[in-house]
Amino acid sequence: MEVIVLPDAGRIGEVAADAIGVLLDRKPDAVLGLATGSSPLAIYDELAARHRAGEMSFALARGFTLDEYVGLPADHPERYRNVIDAVVVAKVDFAPGAVRSPDGLADDIPAACAAYEDAIAEAGGVDLQILGIGTDGHIAFNEPGSSLASRTRIKTLTRQTRLDNARFFGDDVDAVPTHCLTQGLATIMAARHVVLVANGRSKAEAVHQLVEGPVSAMWPATILQHHPHVTVLLDDAAARRLQLVDYYRETYRSKPAWQGI
Template sequence: MEVVIVADARSGGDLVAEAVASLIDRRPDALLGVATGSTPAPVYEALAARARSGRVDTKALRIAQLDEYVGLPPEHPESYRAVIRREVLEPLGLDDDAFLGPDGMAADLSEACSAYDRALAAAGGVDLQLLGIGTDGHIGFNEPCSSLASRTRIKTLTRRTRRDNARFFDDDEERVPRHVITQGVGTILEARHLVLFATGEGKAEAVAAAVEGPVSAACPASALQLHPHATIVVDEAAASALTRADYFRQAYAAKPDWQGL
């Protein structure tokens, strides 16, 4: 696991976008796993700016969804399919043919979950999965005590997560769906490169638990310690609870440029 501490969200977004652009240069039809929420917005903005300027050609890029609310139709503005279309696909000049995601409106939700795992495998697997982290250490919607071997499945959101997400629903917690489809921790760990991006002091304790704490289902993000290529990009505020922050800064400063992320 590599920890990279950046000055702020904008510089972190630019760094991660450059890693994605480098991946696309190597593999134009890469499958990029995307997360939603406010944290990854600087990544998508920086990547879109590169696409507009011609610095990266995204026309063959494919996009895979991390999770989806159950019961929100795709046209609902806060369904994650709509968010990804708005914040990722359209700015990168991609259409729905480039998109893979689970069906949160399926009559048979369990089969929809299994079908999504099969679709990811058939697509060759995720090349780079962008992740956020919840204040309780969740990744995707794998709440604390999720199995670290879990596959894509239905989960019930905690009160804390619904409260955190209420800002997208006019601050009305009761409007936040109670259930989601999420890639499981085991599914997430199959991506070739995991990049967790976190900003703000509110994420500091969760980041510290994920990076420096024990590997435990109590903090699902700690499973990234088991991955052969996991990168944690955090701003100074999100890094504020790390006891080894000085070492992480020294290690990154000494890293050869050719290694990239």
């Protein structure tokens, strides 16, 4: 796990976009894992800017989103499929149908989850997965207590997650759905490169557990300690509880320029 502490969200977006650019240069038909939430927005803004400048194309690339609320109408602005379309898909040149999401309106939820797993496998797996992290250590919607071997499935959201997401629903926690479909922890672990982004003081404890705590289902993101290629991009506030933060800074400063992330 590589931990990189950067001065602000803009710089985080640039470093992540650099890695995606290198991947697309090497493999134009790469498969990207796309996360919603506020943390990845700087990455998507940077990708859109580079696309507008003619520096990056997604024409052959494919994407899979992490999760979806269950039961939100297809035209609801907070349906994650609509959110990801607005923040990144519509701003670059993904081909029609190249980005897929779990079907939160499916009549047969278990079958829809199995079909999503099959689609990721048929695409050859995810090359680079973008992640955020919840204040309670969840990644995607794998809440505390989630099986470390889990695959795409339905989950009940914790009260804390619904409180955290209420800001997107007019601060009305009762308007936040209680269930979601989410890629499982084992699904996420199958991605070849994971880029996790965290900003702000509210994420500091989760980041501390992720990087320096024991692997535990109580902090689901800690499973990433077992992944062979994880990059954690943090601002100063999110890194404030890390005991080895000075070492992480020195390691990044000393890194050969050719190595990338």
